Amino acid sequence: MTRLPLVQADPRSACPKDMMFGPCGGVGADGACEVSPVRCTFVDDPVALWPGDVPVAAGGVLHAPSPAAVELAELVRARPVVISGLPARALDADSIRQCAEILHGTVDAVLAGDSGRARVQLPPAYRAHVIQEAGLRAWMGLSCRDRNRVALEGEVAALADVGVAGVHCVTGDHTLTGTRPDARPVFDMESTELVALARRWGLATSVAESPAAPPVDLRPARLAQKVAAGGELCFLQYCGDVDDVRRFIDRSREAGVTIGFVPGVPVVIDRAGAELLESFAAAVLPPGYVEGILAAPDAYQAGVAAAIDLSEQLLAIDGVVGVLPAGGPEPGTEVAFAHALASIGRALGAGEPLAPRTR
Numbered sequence: 419m420t421r422l423p424l425v426q427a428d429p430r431s432a433c434p435k436d437m438m439f440g441p442c443g444g445v446g447a448d449g450a451c452e453v454s455p456v457r458c459t460f461v462d463d464p465v466a467l468w469p470g471d472v473p474v475a476a477g478g479v480l481h482a483p484s485p486a487a488v489e490l491a492e493l494v495r496a497r498p499v500v501i502s503g504l505p506a507r508a509l510d511a512d513s514i515r516q517c518a519e520i521l522h523g524t525v526d527a528v529l530a531g532d533s534g535r536a537r538v539q540l541p542p543a544y545r546a547h548v549i550q551e552a553g554l555r556a557w558m559g560l561s562c563r564d565r566n567r568v569a570l571e572g573e574v575a576a577l578a579d580v581g582v583a584g585v586h587c588v589t590g591d592h593t594l595t596g597t598r599p600d601a602r603p604v605f606d607m608e609s610t611e612l613v614a615l616a617r618r619w620g621l622a623t624s625v626a627e628s629p630a631a632p633p634v635d636l637r638p639a640r641l642a643q644k645v646a647a648g649g650e651l652c653f654l655q656y657c658g659d660v661d662d663v664r665r666f667i668d669r670s671r672e673a674g675v676t677i678g679f680v681p682g683v684p685v686v687i688d689r690a691g692a693e694l695l696e697s698f699a700a701a702v703l704p705p706g707y708v709e710g711i712l713a714a715p716d717a718y719q720a721g722v723a724a725a726i727d728l729s730e731q732l733l734a735i736d737g738v739v740g741v742l743p744a745g746g747p748e749p750g751t752e753v754a755f756a757h758a759l760a761s762i763g764r765a766l767g768a769g770e771p772l773a774p775r776t777r
């Protein structure tokens with residue numbers, strides 16, 4: 419296997435995440451860094467261009483696409499897909515199993531990523547195994563915060579071997595913004611490099627973009643660099659109403675982005691969950707969305723109905739190939755939240771079962 423040169427370190431190491439292809443999605447509305455009391459080092463610069471590739475381990479095995487990845491790609495070509503969040507308690511495999519069983523047959527895959535409220539998680543490959551044992555396709559979130567490039571490549575290799583549907587490659591939130599500020603952040607790689615690494619291992623990939631985070635005008639060009647690195651789907655952070663999503667996709671097309679978009683759909687079933695969603699960095703919810711749900715006599719039913727309605731509007735946008743309903747359940751409400759996601763998935767016609775595994 420050809421060994422390629424490392425991407426050279428950039429002198430802009432004033433970034434607390436040591437990013438070269440920033441900015442991350444956590445830039446404040448005023449251009450402030452999400453973790454340091456200074457202006458984000460990237461907001462006034464042109465977009466950094468992706469230079470090529472990343473090195474992989476000698477002897478690393480390029481996997482054929484997993485059956486789950488092939489099926490999901492076929493579904494994307496056939497109809498809109500629903501990739502939901504997975505509301506399970508951290509460090510609790512039984513909770514993952516329980517929620518996965520509720521969602522089985524109702525959504526096309528689950529995105530199981532990091533949580534800002536419970537940063538210590540079971541390893542992604544193990545969670546993927548538990549999810550898939552319940553018959554669900556697993557699209558695993560992988561962040562660069564807690565692992566160096568050696569550990570990330572090992573995790574990518576494990577995700578390829580366990581046969582996930584895909585991997586969502588993010589730089590990750592800084593440890594200072596989560597529940598373990600005592601942990602030293604790593605950020606040896608960032609999302610743009612991680613997506614290239616995942617592709618080298620044969621995984622289907624997605625990348626994130628936050629259209630409402632500064633520098634708003636440069637976000638489409640930044641997404642184009644993630645696509646150049648190997649991003650195959652773009653999961654969009656909440657960025658306002660349906661027209662805001664449409665405008666970002668149109669501008670991304672003008673920037674040369676040809677991949678499909680999967681916008682996030684905020685799912686709110688109670689006040690605590692609403693407050694959590696509104697705390698997400700760079701998240702802009704549709705005007706009146708949360709207020710309408712919380713004012714309803716039954717917030718649970720209103721939240722499910724609002725998510726279905728917003729999903730249907732988003733799916734009508736040219737370039738949208740699926741939706742990602744998710745949210746932040748309060749501890750103890752994971753099962754109710756999973757039922758809400760299942761209702762949304764069913765209403766949108768998602769949830770073909772996983773075909774028998776061939777490896």
Ligand code: SF4
Nearest residue numbers: 433440442451452458
């Ligand atoms: S906002 Fe993000 S990209 Fe910008 S300096 Fe801070 S950590 Fe780095």
